Amino acid sequence: MLYEIQVVNHGIPIEVIRNMIDVSARFFNLPYGERSKYMSSDMAAPVRYGTSLNQNKDAVFCWKDFLKLVCHPLSDVVSHWPSSPVDFRESVATYAKETKYLFLRIMEAILESLGLWGATKDDRTPENDEILKQLDGGSQLMVVNCFPPCPEPDLTLGMPPHSDYGFLTLLLQDDVEGLQIQYKGEWITVEPMQNSFVVNIGDHLEIFSNGRYKSVLHRVIVNPAKLRLSVALLHSLPFDYMVRPSPKLIDDANPRRYKDTDFATFLHYISTCEPKKKNFLESRKFT
Ligand SMILES: O=C(O)CCC(=O)C(=O)O
Ligand SMILES: [Fe+2]
Numbered sequence: 001m002l003y004e005i006q007v008v009n010h011g012i013p014i015e016v017i018r019n020m021i022d023v024s025a026r027f028f029n030l031p032y033g034e035r036s037k038y039m040s041s042d043m044a045a046p047v048r049y050g051t052s053l054n055q056n057k058d059a060v061f062c063w064k065d066f067l068k069l070v071c072h073p074l075s076d077v078v079s080h081w082p083s084s085p086v087d088f089r090e091s092v093a094t095y096a097k098e099t100k101y102l103f104l105r106i107m108e109a110i111l112e113s114l115g116l117w118g119a120t121k122d123d124r125t126p127e128n129d130e131i132l133k134q135l136d137g138g139s140q141l142m143v144v145n146c147f148p149p150c151p152e153p154d155l156t157l158g159m160p161p162h163s164d165y166g167f168l169t170l171l172l173q174d175d176v177e178g179l180q181i182q183y184k185g186e187w188i189t190v191e192p193m194q195n196s197f198v199v200n201i202g203d204h205l206e207i208f209s210n211g212r213y214k215s216v217l218h219r220v221i222v223n224p225a226k227l228r229l230s231v232a233l234l235h236s237l238p239f240d241y242m243v244r245p246s247p248k249l250i251d252d253a254n255p256r257r258y259k260d261t262d263f264a265t266f267l268h269y270i271s272t273c274e275p276k277k278k279n280f281l282e283s284r285k286f287t
Contacts, residue, residue, distance in 0.1 A: 005199045006190070007106070012098045017195050019091040021174055024229055026085045028065060028146040034084055038067065043267050044239075046070040046080040063156045063222045064147045071096040071140040071233070092142070096233070099170050099197075100140055103235045106168060106199060107135055114209055116248060131246075135167065139239050139263070143232040147178060150222035158220030158228070163278045164202040165266050166236035171198040176228035182217040203281045204236050207258040210245035217278060239263040259284050 027035070038049035051065040070077050074093055082088050111117035117128045147158040158178055173179055173192045180187040181200075190198055206215045220230075237243055244260045261284050269280050 006193055006196045007102070007199060008193065008196045010102050010197060012102060014195050016091075016095055016098050017172060019087070020095040020172065020231055021229055023085055023088050023091040024067075024144045024146070024231060027067065027082060027088060027144070028229075030084060035065075035067075038082060043271065046077045047082065062159050063150050064145050064158050064220075066146070067144040069142040069144070071100075071142050072138070095231075096140060096142060099233050100136075100235070102197070103140075103168055103170055103233070104132060104136060107132065110168075110205070110209075110213070114212060114246070114249065116246060134237050134241065135235065138235060138237045138241075139166070141166075141234045143234070145220075145228075145230045145232065147220060147222055147228040147230075149225050149227055151224065153222045153224045156222060158222045159218075161217050161219040161277050163215035163217055163281060164200055164232070164234050165204060165263075165280070166202040166234040167205040167208065168235055169200040169202055170233045170235070171200060172231040173198065174229045176223055176226045178220045178223060178228045179230070180219055180221060182219075187219070202234065202236070203278070203284075204243045204261075206281060207243050207261065207284060208246055210249040210254060211257045212249065215278065215281060236263075257286060259286065 035049055035051075038047050040048045042048070046069070048068040049066070050068075052062055067082075069081055069092065071092075074096065078089050078093055081092065108117055108119070111128075111131065112119070117123060117132065145158070150156060161182065171179070173190075175192050175194065177189055177192055179190045179198065181190060182188075200216050200218060201213050203215045205213050220228075222228075240262065242260045242262050245256050245258055250256045258281075266280060269283065
């Protein structure tokens, strides 16, 4: 089934997208002392900055700096976000709200393809709408990545092969290529398209769809000359909810293929095992 799509006519104003990239570039240009205020070892902190320049103890060495921002509920988290550049909070909050709306519209299409939702009156039962309601109130985590130019691009990776944990990641890349997805055993470069979003299926959608959708294995290669920025927005159910296969997608011909999982299980997994490829998802499968 579908692995990766790029959305173009998404209705999100171009200025919102440009501001997001522009303010991220200015954040990573701030003096180190300003950026490092947001370093934290607490994986659940509402804001967390990290740099490959002094995180050499990471088991997986990534050639990147990142800023992780919890985006939901916005009113609780915005005051924790960086206060510099001055327009940072406003630009990022606008971007997060617009993108959440787009995420929900894409989820409607996916749920419809699974026979779990429909836009017509008969299909709009409270039961069918429930999952969308949960996703609307669900987690939204932003990862702003900055991949500096790397003099030895063949010796490292911006990010090693992995799949994202949520339902869908909406990914914005600037005009420098670097993202690759694995398709039939080959690494395919996803060419940047201005003002478009790459939609990556995450592990939670694979679990929820009982394997009908597969999460996409992807990685980032580095560039010898150019700095690259990307913004990944991961969407899922609220952090404390269980993700499980939809009961309507389980029957004798399609037995339940995945165990229940929640965000705490994932955090525990990544803090005790080196995250590799789709290992976390593999650990959630019934064998
Ligand atoms: O930089 C990219 O294009 C991808 C980033 C990514 O995969 C992630 O942040 O999970
Ligand atoms: Fe990713």
